[in-house]
Amino acid sequence: MAKPEYDVIVVGAGFGGSSCAGLLAKRGLKVLLLDKNSRAGGKAVTLSKKGFTHTPWVIISAPVVGSLLEVVLKELGVESKVKLVSPSNPDSVYRTPSGKYVSMPQMPPGGMNPDVLFDWLGLKKEEREEALKLFTELIAMSPQDIDTLHDISLQQWLSRYNAPRPLYSFFVSLMCDGMFVIPVDALAASEAVRTIQDMILRSGGLFCQGGIGRVAEAYAEAVESNGSKVIMRSRVKKITVEKGRVTGVVTEKGSFKAPIVISNAGIQPTVLKLVGEEHFDQGYVNYVKELVPSMGFMGARYFLSKKVTDAAYGVIFSNETPWSLERFIKAKSGDFPKEFVVYYECPTNYDPHAAPRGKHILMTGFWCPADPQMTAAQKKKWWDKGEEIIFKVFPNMPKYIEAKEGYSTREVSALARDQVLPGQGGECIGIGQIVGQCAKYKPSPKSPIQGLFYVGTDAGGYGVGVHQAVDSGINVANMVYRYHQMHKSLK
Ligand SMILES: Cc1cc2nc3c(=O)[nH]c(=O)nc-3n(C[C@H](O)[C@H](O)[C@H](O)COP(=O)(O)OP(=O)(O)OC[C@H]3O[C@@H](n4cnc5c(N)ncnc54)[C@H](O)[C@@H]3O)c2cc1C
Structure with missing residues (x-):
């Protein structure tokens, strides 16, 4: 049998797919990165029209300090191709119970002062002790303690405190509603607490000149500069499987062979449409169908x-x-x-x-x-x-x-992803931040089919939107690199 042309095919150049493809190409694997769109970036693609070039919609990346977006840019040697910016001029506005819109006061650089926060939110003197307890216990919680919160919602965790309503709204509406797009009574407390810690200690609000999508474009450019290939405007119609093992993909621009396929197209579209239910056992198909997106x-x-x-x-x-x-x-x-x-x-x-x-x-x-x-x-x-x-x-x-x-x-x-189930397809984030679908319950990036992996916000990462997708890109690249080398060592 002829040797496949590629070691790995990555379906989708969103933040997960493009970072993963870039890292694998840099480590010497022969990668083919395919996307149906004309530009890399998926849900966070850059739009250019009539002299305007910008992010398609509100995309506020976090954290700023130690951003994985930057870590991957550096590892790929393409950091000079993009200009990340962290503007110091946000203006969040709290509507007080009397109907007045009040702007958040300036916080000290790189941190959040609880007294300034409580003043802004109009907390009464007698509410501050409990508010400070919640604030400090949240920030100081150890990773071991966070790991005990996988099975409860953020709502359940917050109910352990007698949180004043304005502070509750600050954590839920200002932070979590935007970061996870999952109701507070369904959002896994472990993911929420860990990410709020990141936001408070490592700051939020990272953007890119030319739109955040420029970052994914730079990752895709690194695929080519490391001797691999990118084909845009090529929709994958089928991921081919023979005898339980992935063999490649069929696209509008031809068929390509590889022993490993990594899908950034979403776990549900991948299983139910691109591969097809018939290749999985019924239990796994039921599991995938029951997952609920953001x-x-x-x-x-x-x-x-x-x-x-x-x-x-x-x-x-x-x-x-x-x-x-x-x-x-x-x-x-x-x-x-x-x-x-x-x-x-x-x-x-x-x-x-x-x-x-x-x-x-x-x-x-x-x-x-x-x-x-x-x-x-x-x-x-x-x-x-x-x-x-x-x-x-x-x-x-x-x-x-x-x-x-x-x-x-x-x-x-x-x-981004195709609709394959009622009410799914336009989700803001993905699958993995709901109680029962998060942390140790998060879908595995490795599918039951040999050589088939998932990357992006459904599996393999944690945190906020694009940052989570890149975290997954890094973790899945490590996993696939090891898988590739181990299988090579058997030949
Ligand atoms: C309105 C909106 C606001 C958001 N705000 C924020 C925010 O403030 N902060 C933040 O961090 N995140 C935000 N996000 C979320 C963030 O954009 C996503 O979580 C992240 O970009 C998802 O990356 P991904 O790698 O999982 O995949 P996606 O972005 O879903 O990319 C998937 C890629 O796969 C390709 N693809 C799919 N099917 C095929 C196929 N059959 N053949 C070829 N290619 C295919 C698509 O074209 C796409 O490029 C927002 C999202 C939306 C929609």
């Missing part, structure tokens, strides 16, 4: 003639905004909340080349169902509410809008 995220890009804020990004929240399962199910079925948490990002406030001179961009983002088939009427309800909230904080904004583009889970799914 919620979706939608919003709008506003192109402005004048800036409405100097902030690079921020979160608008109140005591009423934390999402719970019940609140989300109600909203989805039409019982819409008066208020929800809104995230915003202004690429023109950290990247002078994001827009033509004198033009400004402000993007909003908020939760929605993950279903890419939301109807126009359903989407309008979510968009209108998001707009109502952003206009309350920036009342002059309507005057300066020159153009507006709504985005929804349909666009997210088109850039």
